[in-house]
Amino acid sequence: MEKDILKEPNYVEEILAFIRDDLPDEELLENLENYHENDIAGAIELLTKEERMRLYRILGAERISEIVSYLEDVDLYMKELDIKHVAKIIENMDSDDAVDILEELDDSTQEELKNLLGEEASADIELIQSYEDNEIGSKITTNYIEIANHLTVKQAMNELVEQAGEKDNISTIYVCDENGKFYGAIDLKDLIIARKYTDLEELISTSYPYLNDHEIVSECIEKIKDYAEDSLPVLNEAGELIGIITAQDVVEVIDDEMGDDYAKLAGLTAEEDLKETTLESMKKRLPWLIALLFLGMGVSSVVGVFESVVAVIPIVICFQSLILDMAGNVGTQSLAVTIRVLMDENLHAKEKIKLVFKEMRVGFANGLFLGVLAFVFIGFYVCVLKHNTIGASLTISGCVGFSLMVAMVISSLVGTLVPMFFHKIKIDPAVASGPLITTVNDLVAVVTYYGLAWLLLVRVSG
DSSP states (O other), X not given: OHXXXXXXXXXXXXXXXXXXXXXXXXXXXXXXXTSOHHHHHHHHTTSOHHXXXXXXXXXXXXXHHHHGGGOSSHHHXXXXXXXXXXXXXXXXXXXXXHHHHHHHSOHHHHHHHHHHSOHHHHHHHHHHHTSOTTBGGGGOBOOSEEEETTOOHHHHHHHHHHHHTTOOOOSEEEEEOXXXXXXXXXXXXXXXXXXXXSOGXXXXXXXXXXXXXXXBHHHHHHHHHHHOOSEEEEEOTTSBEEEEEEHHHHHHHHHHHHHHHHHXXXXXXXXXXXXXXXXXXXXXXXXXXXXXXXXXXXXXXXXXXXXXXHHHOGGGGGGHHHHHHHHHHHHHHHHHHHHHHHTOTTOOHHHHHHHHHHHHHHHHHHHHHHHHHHHHXXXXXXXXXXXXXXXXXXXXXXXXXXXXXXXXXXXXXXXXXXXXXXXXXXXXXXXXXXXXXXXXXXXXXXXXXXXXXXXXXXXXXX
């Protein structure tokens, strides 16, 4: 009994069972009303074409419009329907979701669909598509409640009830003045509990936060998160309300930004997906790889400068990868911390300097600890396994340990200062990451290690 209670239900399987039980249309429709659109979408992807066609007919364009935004490869399913049916589905969708669906279709189908759409839906889609993909205006929806500021509470309630029949983002009611400019917002709860003789002005928050339509998405994510509202209004240059960005839109925006940042951290020019061809993936990866090839040649050339060190003490080359790897790891850690801190646009110069010194202190403390460990274990290795004298072993291990500490301090500094420099010159600091920082730190580590080896083992000992 306890196992049955704790067992997680599989709604997709339940939906499939209903569909394949040959229930009458009315009964099947009634059963499907109990399930979320995401689960129905999951079931649709497992149905045959014939089963899907029956489901499209039973559910109707309005319910299908709520489901298609959850489908993967939505263009494949839209091709199963005639163009007029697809137009009805898109017309019933939120404008931002409709734009996403249209962009999945080929250009000719898009144009044909736009000609079949109603004037209002077409205008909303055209508005969103007029913005660049990285602008807030491209993420808006026109699914919101808007009222005038001169209404009474009773009139505002009537307006809310009338508009709520078509629009479901009703937790916040947006208010505009007689000139169509954004005036403020009202919380639904405040409107519901207000007495009819209450002045509407008392309910309106006239200092409600908003976004500008041409703001860059990546630059206002922190602002959106800080306000933590279900939705935020988006205004044009004239101060007119053109749409809102909802909590769901924010999640999608952050997910997209994270995808872009992960791509940059990996040295890609853009995010990849499984459907891309080999050539498309190559185009995204090659630019950074070509740049890093030449940087790598520079690192190799620096190693060549220290041939005399390797010739005199060949064993030092055994520990080169240790120094390089640790320097790269430390630099990447500092980079990750710095990029996260730089997301705060209100960060002062004093706080940035504080971050630099903090990372150097951490690099020094970690480097000192790991340097001592390296000194002890590498000394033991060189003495016992390589049969060197205790003095020579400790000299080599001391050089490695000291080089490790110095390389980690410098790498921490590089991992902090490079993204700060990029941020200062208005370039996304995420591009100063992954492969670039690793290569720069390789150069730092090689110069540090072989320079100290030459100074401590060749020059002093010699």
